[in-house]
Amino acid sequence: MSEVVICAENLGKQYFLRRQHRSHDRLRDAIVAGVRSLWAPRTAAIAPEEFWALQDISFEVRQGEVIGIIGGNGAGKSTLLKILSQIIEPTTGRVTVTGRVASLLEVGTGFHPDLSGRENVFLNGAILGMGRSEIQRKFDEIVEFAGVSRFIDTPVKHYSSGMYVRLAFAVAAHLEPDLLIVDEVLAVGDAAFQQKCLGKMGEISQDEGKTVLFVSHSMGAVEALCSKALLLSGGKIQVYGDCHDVVLSYLEPIYQNKNREHRFSDCVRRGNGKVLITSFHLESPEGRTIEAVKSGDPVVFAFGFRNVSAHADEPCSFGFSIHVSAHMGQEMGLHYGCLSSYASHFSQIYFRDLPPEGVVRCLFSELTLAPNDYLIACYILVGDEEADRPQFPVPITVIPGDFYRTGQVAEKEVWGPNLIKGEWQMTSVARTPGSLTPTSGAGTEC
Template sequence: MSDIILKAENISKQYRLGLVGTGTISHDLNRWWHKIRGKDDPFLKIGDTNDRSSTAESDYVWALKDINFEVKRGEVLGIIGKNGAGKSTLLKILSRVTGPTTGTIKTKGRIASLLEVGTGFHPEMTGRENIYLNGAILGMTKKEIKLKEEEIIYFSGCQRYIDTPVKRYSSGMRVRLAFAVAAHLEPDILVIDEVLAVGDAEFQKKAIGKMQDISKGDGRTVLFVSHNMAAVKSLCTRAIVLEHGKVVYEGSQSNAVNFYTSLALNNFNGEAKHYNIGNFISNFDFAVFNEDDERLNTNSILLGDKLTFQLSFDIVEEINDLSMSFDFFNLENELICHVTNEDSGYYINKAYKGSKIDISISTDRILFIPGRYLVNFWIGKSHIETVYQVENIFNFQLEQSDFTKRTRPLPKHAKLYLKTIWN
């Protein structure tokens, strides 16, 4: 038990949809009346599971429900799950950013959190001043911070701008400095959300190396949320999988990634899920055709095939700067490709009320590594505001073909096939 540095017991978090707090004085009085009589909070007995794909039947939703786990000193615990599974909510509770509705968190030592880009930074202060501010928040003395100052600045790569206000930093610079501060000020527990995705490849490699040094060399604990399954496998010693706000698996990082992949496979086999926001669009239709203009009647395609996506929908309310995009994901839920109307300079500046939109999108040869892929589709205004979204609009099994002369299977750990000519 002396090695346990963090323990979560029956952690649950409930939110009321659309409102802050309980929303009404009558609800607050009801809760207070139950409390002084020694009764359970009546609102803990209601609420929907945190499933974005289902229609809400209650004003209350459980972002997390009965989460239990322990973390030992020196462990790197991965927390994985789909978007909306409750990962960030859990980290915010562990970091004391918000409190749980029920349950307790027991920790030993200082916790440093990196939940969002530039968390805890004051935009008007310089990078150097923010290093001292964050150190003071962690309970360090000025002398302790001074000893680490140059090491932090060098690791961040922001030497030239360290005396410039943080508000003038790019998002990448902010995350580099924020990670450098959090990692070097010697917290007992380092909590990291998916913010490293903002950094470039070189910095991500440095950051992962630093986290390994923190856990293995210094014996400190890291909680790591990521959609990068390769990083989870290489960095973490153990992992938990969240689904709809509940822990559905806990075990070794390899087994947890395999379990998460099996969940993704179930999603691949599911039906398309449509989200119509604001009722701007109706009568949405979608079809996929091969190079011979034949509608696909199978989800199996070959390496090197070309596809054509055909869309049609009616405009119910006028939309300025109609924008569209496709996202291709593999079984590890890694984003393999992002396609948008801007790629070929195609724009609809104004979609008029009552008009019908017909669009054809033709791909070049698909050169992903053979495997299973899922496609999500999005429609919005100016690539910012969502008006229509389809999860799993199309999924396919890509098979190896004679497009490559290689007789052995292409390596599964690769992402793309690069066609080459050898002379």
């Protein structure tokens, strides 16, 4: 079993919140407040309020593990990383960290603004205990990775935030730390550099056996990189274990807080009204109502209906169309329009003898939508006539999933709205006089 690199026992961090007296921007307000204070009863000074940013934090991290730390804003993620980086001391408990630690917690951390990029590289290496020759050996690789060769002798106070982060990450990742701690500062960089950083973190973990702690609000990035994850909420550990399970534990309450069954009681409708759609929701194949589904996962579309006047022998078809949301359309340069549509009669499936109320379900063995928010428009046909088309698009959320079954998730920035896949094959053509004879060969994984 690999060596324990981090051992945290009952960590806690307490702060005191001090309330400031109300300030007055205008002279008139200050005079009025002063006059009122002559008659106001004297009150005791307000004691500072206690606030625990972290409480009872205990966990272990072993050498070579990549741990994702997730949670909402204010959960205590950054405070925990500052304690592990020995920037602040815990109020209670203790933590043991073994080996050389490189931290990237916020833009500009560890850089002197008046020094050049070159000087800051050597400064950071010296702080990590590296000799000048050792830093020099890594220098060209650092500059190439960061892509700041033209500005390496410019004071970093003139760098953009993106340049700052690129150089800071390159320094932290290449100066051979035993433990690399990365907060969500990578969000400052562009998508290409974020992918480059994720690849580098995976490389130093898998190839070099180093340990990585990674904080991100991108669950796709966390699942792609990390084997384990730690979920913080209110300064306490909620779950620590398998990355996929922890991410689901984090996402599920978010989507459960939404109205997961969308009803159509007060919306404008088109159609003759023989059968009405009353609700729409997503289900797992096991029948559990869900709000979000992963790309590539099976999902059930469930249509609630009320039979108003359809006869038993009249064939009914249930259908829907999928549209990009307005936000997604802006992101991807698409107009608000239909991505795809499907109805039961496309497959020659009709429903007859409908009960007064019921649910029609359509199972998709594999959802082919990329991660993003979409809108579903539902309709019902009775015979050849439109019975109901509510003017009420239903929002659904698709989250990153392993659509291609490669162990990596499909991110919306890369794949576009519709995901497709197939079987790839290569053939070689043997050229002989007067004929072409192909010989086939299977593709292999890289």
